[in-house]
Amino acid sequence: MFAFVRQADADQKSARCLACHQDSRAISFWNMSRHKVNGISCDKCHTVHSGTSKNLRAKEPALCITCHLSIRAQLSKQSHHPLKEGLMKCTQCHAQHGEFGSKMIKADSVNELCFKCHAEKRGPFMWEHPPVEENCLTCHVPHGSNHTKPLTSRPPLLCQKCHDAPQHPGNIYTNFETFRGTAASSKNRMFARACLNCHSNIHGSMGPSTRGKHFVR
Amino acid sequence: MLIFSMASFSAALAxxxxxxxxxxxxxxLTSVGGSKAKFNEYRDVRDGVYGDVKLKYEDEKYHMDLSAQDMGYDTQRYSIRGGVWGDFKVDLNYDELPHNITYDAKTFYSGAGSSNLTYPTQPPSTNTNSWSTFDYSTKRKNLSGGFQLDKLKPFFFDVSASSEQKTGTYPIGAAGTTPGGIDIELPAPVDYRTDTVNMAAGYIRNPLRVSLGHMYSSFSNNNLNLNFRNPATANTSSATDTFTLPPDNYDYKVNLIGSLRLPMNSKLDMKVAMGSSKSDANLLTSYVADVPGGLTNIALNKSTFNGQVDTRNLAMSLTSKPLAFLDGRLFIKYDERENKSDQIAITDATQSPATFTNTLFDYRKVKYGAELGFRLPAKFYLNTNYSYGTISRLRDDIPENRDNTYGAELKWTGLDFMAARVGYERLDRKADFEAPAVPSIETYIRRFEAAAKYQDTYKASLDFFPIENLNFSLSYRYKETNYPDTILGLTGEKHDEFAIDADYLIGEWVRLFAFFDYERIRQEQFQRQTTTAFDPSLPPSTTNFNWTANQKDETYSYTVGTDIFIIKDKLTLRLQHSYLESNGSVDYTYLLGGNPLPLGRTQDNIDLSNLDDYKLRYYLVKLTYNINKASSVAVGYAYEKYIYSDAQYDGYQYVPATTGTNGAYLTGAYNDPSYESHIVFLTVSYRF
Known part of the structure; x- marks a missing residue:
């Protein structure tokens, strides 16, 4: 029906589609889309009447990682959201046709987006952990990480980036504090899940007294 | 049978x-050795027959799509969508999502998976052979549906609803006594239900869109507490300890969205939203401690906690293309979190001060900026951006950040067969810091997300397709972050990413494909171990000294493969190999000056050489035969081997000790996820 050529201006290509689809609520924010700014026209992702779902050239996430190569690498890491298994789609979190916020997420804030699936983290808790309330991405990598959960780095070092205090938070935990250390040197602040061995309610707690304040109950 | 019966049924209709x-x-047919939980972390691959059905019906008036995948398995998904063109669309979906963590975990408790964990005699047995086994695993079951009304165009109405149940068991841990006690790993029950309804109604016809939306979500947890007998409390052997679990909550939000096309190829978009999250919890008035009598009683000024957090959001954007060579955008975004939760006064005689309250955290974020894009001669396109943002927090030590971000990206599409792009972005973050009135270790800590920082990001990419059948992409990104004011904490981070992607069709007989990804993350921390001498500039001693940790995570992966079209459009052989490797390490340094390191330690033998190290090998051989245009059969073999190694799990012990800071009762959560698998498969497909 249309014969797009490679070097044609992306806006001109998309204009043909928008001539019919401009009143579609699904693409009413195309003018704000990062895809538009980066010269991605409709035909990069859609074919004309291919018979596939939404006339997409490929399924998600294969379609998206054709361009987003660094995300491909993250989705393959050992801790990841189940996109490559086909149980989630990129478009569950991102509005590919444009949204108001950064990364075109389908929410007014990162936390609001995460709480859609992780409603148990929503609280409001009596004892709050401020970085949790401000931005989940302070500690988590959404697409995938080498570290379980998927965290930006491993506890205890992740926690020590913010917590350096007398008694245990500021102590140096090394190879000697792992299971391989001696009975005297091995520490439950280092082996296995490290800080999270005890501070499990790190997303917020209703626990009593300092047990709740320190997220151990 | 299903395929053949569908074939005859569909032939008539098609x-x-x-x-x-x-x-x-x-x-x-599968064979899995090692961790079956990690192998099937988000899937359900086992011996059996997996059925998939896709149906699509379209005529001048109606349309319908039906799909069913993995029927009867833990990953089953069903969807039916349909409607009348131009009038309405409806959809109904059901899907399941497993998350398998660790199978055959062990505990001395009875009741794993319930909200009551007990054991008969104090202390519990340390003979793990006598412990019971259970699985750490959760599963989501989600039923959802939606309706979109288009009949009244330009007016529209959308409604969708979902109900998700999440059940299973996940690992938590509790300090036996605090501070300085053992750790007890506990299987916690998951029995959540989240119900959500979204509605939106509005008007959309060029040049105007206006809509009103509403979202309501309720979360309920069937287990608000996990009761467990605490083995660390010898004085209180009969006392039951309590771990609080996520409270019931509900959340609503309303929004008003408007868009208006303006002269000069311009458009104004606006969104205003406000919402509220609420929770209630009955508070505990005592806690278990290792003291005679067993319980420490506390006094509360209110026995129920009423949580309430209100949010307000505003976003506005003006996009414009006033001239053929110019694109522009102005934007502002405002997000506010107001915490109206109860402040509970707690009196606990064992603490100093004895009376204290929970603190309420609020913030306000404002960001505004501009983007300008220029179409330049010779097929260059230059995009520039600037934004200014602030975060104001209701918090004494880190009350405000101010971000200046500016960047530019240059794209060139001067050749039919090539597109190149280079970009740079700079973030300057200024941060206010209020030191405590009485100097403490907090005087020197700068929390990285709220600390002053300079961040430079460089990126480059190249898409290259010199001949019709060759596609080649290459991208590189480097990000460096420095924290100039940080004394203790994260002081620097460097992040490299590199990727190559290639696809080549040789004649009509062979297609080659390959990609390679590389990522390296380096983080530097400066920390202090101390008892009372907080100032890091003080001369070191064996009990008060600084230390550093340099972490490195290096990951690379590649895939190479080929499709050999042995008989064109008839018989295809796919050969594929993928490999993924990650190496993590931490280089620690004691900064002790002339003081000796603790006995037996050197600056080299303290390091971690394997932190979340893993290798994943994957091989696939698949032969596909298209019997005719409608039918095909594929047979294949896949091999997957995952090897994991981590310093914090090496030499894993369920009970390393029963008292002290090396004490723990662990269950094996996340331990040894390595596996090796063989899968043979046969797929028969019929299309119509």
């Missing part, structure tokens, strides 16, 4: 090309 679809069945 005569007029209104109905199309595909039915397939895949039989698998």
């Amino acid at each position: 005569e007029d090309d209104k109905l199309s679809g595909e039915v397939s069945a895949t039989g698998t």
Whole structure:
């Protein structure tokens, strides 16, 4: 029906589609889309009447990682959201046709987006952990990480980036504090899940007294 | 049988090309050694037959899509969507999502998976052979549906609803006594339900869009507490300890969205939203401690906690293309979190001060900026951006950040067969810091997300397709972050990413494909171990000294493969190999000056050389035969081997000690996820 050529201006290509689809609520924010700014026209992702779902050239996430190569690498890491298994789609979190916020997420804030699936983290808790309330991405990598959960780095070092205090938070935990250390040197602040061995309610707690304040109950 | 019966049924209906679809069945034989939980972390691959059905019906008036995948398995998904063109659309979906963490975990408790964990005699047995086994695993079951009304165009109405149940068991841990006690790993029950309804109604016809939306979500947890007998409390052997679990909550939000096309190829978009999250919890008035009598009683000024957090959001954007060579955008975004939760006064005689309250955290974020894009001669396109943002927090030590971000990206599409792009972005973050009135270790800590920082990001990419059948992409990104004011904490981070992607069709007989990804993350921390001498500039001693940790995570992966079209459009052989490797390490340094390191330690033998190290090998051989245009059969073999190694799990012990800071009762959560698998599969497909 249309014969797009490679070097044609992306806006001109998309204009043909928008001539019919401009009143579609699904693409009413195309003018704000990062895809538009980066010269991605409709035909990069859609074919004309291919018979596939939404006339997409490929399924998600294969379609998206054709361009987003660094995300491909993250989705393959050992801790990841189940996109490559086909149980989630990129478009569950991102509005590919444009949204108001950064990364075109389908929410007014990162936390609001995460709480859609992780409603148990929503609280409001009596004892709050401020970085949790401000931005989940302070500690988590959404697409995938080498570290379980998927965290930006491993506890205890992740926690020590913010917590350096007398008694245990500021102590140096090394190879000697792992299971391989001696009975005297091995520490439950280092082996296995490290800080999270005890501070499990790190997303917020209703626990009593300092047990709740320190997220151990 | 399903395929053959569908084939005869569909043949009749498909005569007029209104109905199309595909039915397939895949039989698998699997052999898995090692961690079956990690192998099936988000899947359900086992011996059996997997059925998939896709049906599509379209005529001048109606349309319908039906799909069913993995029927009867833990990953089963069903969807039916349909409607009348231009009038309405409806959809109904059901899907399941497993998350398998660790199978055959062990505990001395009885009741794993319930909200009461007990054991008969104090202390519990340390003979793990006598412990009971259970699985750490959760599963989501989500039923959802939606309706979109288009009949009244330009007016529209959308409604969708979902109900998700999440059940299973996940690992938590509790300090036996605090501070300085053992750790007890506990299987915590998951029995959540989240119900959500979204509605939106509005008007949309060029040049105006206006809509009103509403979201309501409720979360309920069938287990608000986990009761467990605490083995660390010898004085209180009969006392039951309590771990609080996520409270019931509900959340609502309303929004008003408007868009208006303006002269000069411009458009104004606006969104205003406000919402509220609320929770209630009955508070505990005592806690278990290792003291005679067993319980420490506390006094509360209110026995129920009423949580309430209100949010307000505003976003505005003006996009414009006033001239053929110029694109522009102005934007502002405002997000506010107001915490109206109860402040509970707690009196606990064992603490100093004895009376204290929970603190309420609020913030306000404002960001505004501009983007300008210029179409330049010779097919260059330059995009520039600037934004200014602030975060104001209701918090004494880190009350405010101010971000200046500016960047530019240059794209060149001067050749038919090539597109190149280079970009740079700079973030300057200024941060206010209020030191405590009485100097403490907090005087020197700068929390990285709220600390002053400079961040430079460089990126480059190249898409290259010199001949019709060759596609080649290459991208590189480097990000460096420095924290100039940080004394203790994260002081620097460097992040490299590199990726190559290639696809080449040789004649009509062979397609080659390959990609390679590389990522390296380096983080530097400066920390202090101390008892009372907080100032890091003080001369070191064996009990008060600084230390550093340099972490490195290096990951690379590649895939190489080929499709060999042995008989064109008839018989295809795919050969594929993928490899993924990650190496993590931490280089620690004691900064002790002339003081000796603790006995037996050197600056080298303290390091971690394997932190979340893993290797994943994957091989696939698949032969596909298209019997005719409608039917195909594929047979294949896949091999997958995952090897994991981590310093914090090496030499894993369920009970390293029963008292002290090396004490723990662990259950094996996340331990040894390595596995090796063989899968043979046969797929029969019929399309119509």
